Amino acid sequence: MDSTIYIITALALGVSFYKSKDKTILALKKAWKSFENILPQFLSILLIIGFVLSILNANQISELIGQESGWKGVLIASIIGSITLIPGFIAFPLASALLNNGAGYMQIGAFISTLMMVGIVTVPLEIKFFGKKAAILRNSLAFVFSLFVAFMLGVFLK
Amino acid sequence: MKNLKRYRLFFILILGYGVLYFINESLFNMSTQKTSSSLLEMILVLPPVFILLGLLDVWVKRETMVKMMGKDSGIMGILLAFFLGSAAAGPLYAAFPVALTLLKKGSSFRNVLILIGAWSTTKIPLLIFEASSMGLNFTLIRFGLNIFGILGIALISEIVLGHKELEEIHARSLSIEN
Numbered sequence: 001m002d003s004t005i006y007i008i009t010a011l012a013l014g015v016s017f018y019k020s021k022d023k024t025i026l027a028l029k030k031a032w033k034s035f036e037n038i039l040p041q042f043l044s045i046l047l048i049i050g051f052v053l054s055i056l057n058a059n060q061i062s063e064l065i066g067q068e069s070g071w072k073g074v075l076i077a078s079i080i081g082s083i084t085l086i087p088g089f090i091a092f093p094l095a096s097a098l099l100n101n102g103a104g105y106m107q108i109g110a111f112i113s114t115l116m117m118v119g120i121v122t123v124p125l126e127i128k129f130f131g132k133k134a135a136i137l138r139n140s141l142a143f144v145f146s147l148f149v150a151f152m153l154g155v156f157l158k
Numbered sequence: 159m160k161n162l163k164r165y166r167l168f169f170i171l172i173l174g175y176g177v178l179y180f181i182n183e184s185l186f187n188m189s190t191q192k193t194s195s196s197l198l199e200m201i202l203v204l205p206p207v208f209i210l211l212g213l214l215d216v217w218v219k220r221e222t223m224v225k226m227m228g229k230d231s232g233i234m235g236i237l238l239a240f241f242l243g244s245a246a247a248g249p250l251y252a253a254f255p256v257a258l259t260l261l262k263k264g265s266s267f268r269n270v271l272i273l274i275g276a277w278s279t280t281k282i283p284l285l286i287f288e289a290s291s292m293g294l295n296f297t298l299i300r301f302g303l304n305i306f307g308i309l310g311i312a313l314i315s316e317i318v319l320g321h322k323e324l325e326e327i328h329a330r331s332l333s334i335e336n
Contacts, residue, residue, distance in 0.1 A: 005207065005286050009209050013213070026212075027209070028209065030216065032208070034208060034212070035205075042200075043165075043168045046196055047189075049196060054192055092288050097192075116250070116278045117275070117278050128334070129254050129258050131323070133319060134327060142278075145307040149303050149307065153300065157299070
């Protein structure tokens, strides 16, 4: 997987550089800026994950959101996902660490999907922009859909 | 100074790890080992992801696409909404101001919902990142379902909200300062 990304990136950079040198340099500057933007959060989360995973053993994680936890675990994971605001670049390493430590695919799927599509914290902002009915409707539909995605992931991945 | 302040939590955590070393050395060792292994994993993946993000940001102009997403844009508008959302950068709440701009310029609410859906979950750089940390199968299943889910959420919302509510949304968007 790693090498694929490098090949895609190298190709994209090559085409971009051929078309415009200035724009490519600008793109690289923006790339660095957005990386540096998440760096403090990113490093902190890594330290927290490292510590939390060292205290919680695999048994405790799998009891809470493991494969055996079933719909209760899915519900716990989706509520956590709906409330928290974690950028994807941080959520995926966290999710993959949880998977390696006993969490189930269905539960992690519920967490990831609600994290991205449902935003309880940002609902007030959404209401301001689109009105109460539209905001609540979108978030409810996204929540139900996330449970469906979790179910399908649970069915297809062992 | 402002830059250092952003690293405050990081420094506090480093300090915490230092304290941990004296309190419980084995827990410290385990934590640092887990932290450095995930750090190494990320450092291999992140640089190309961010370079792609930068390239998308530079080459994909928002204004040109805004024009092409109105009520009668049909399948083209839907595809554009998907593409615009997928090519974007930033968290979901950063999509709301963009969505507002689109509404003001006459994009349909359905296309705005598709943009929000794509923005939240089918972003291209994030998909690559997802595949490398969660596996290709996980990513593909989620991506496939999401395409239908995003469309479904947009269409159902449009039907449930109805003509009157949709006009109110457009009217409201014009009255909000961006």
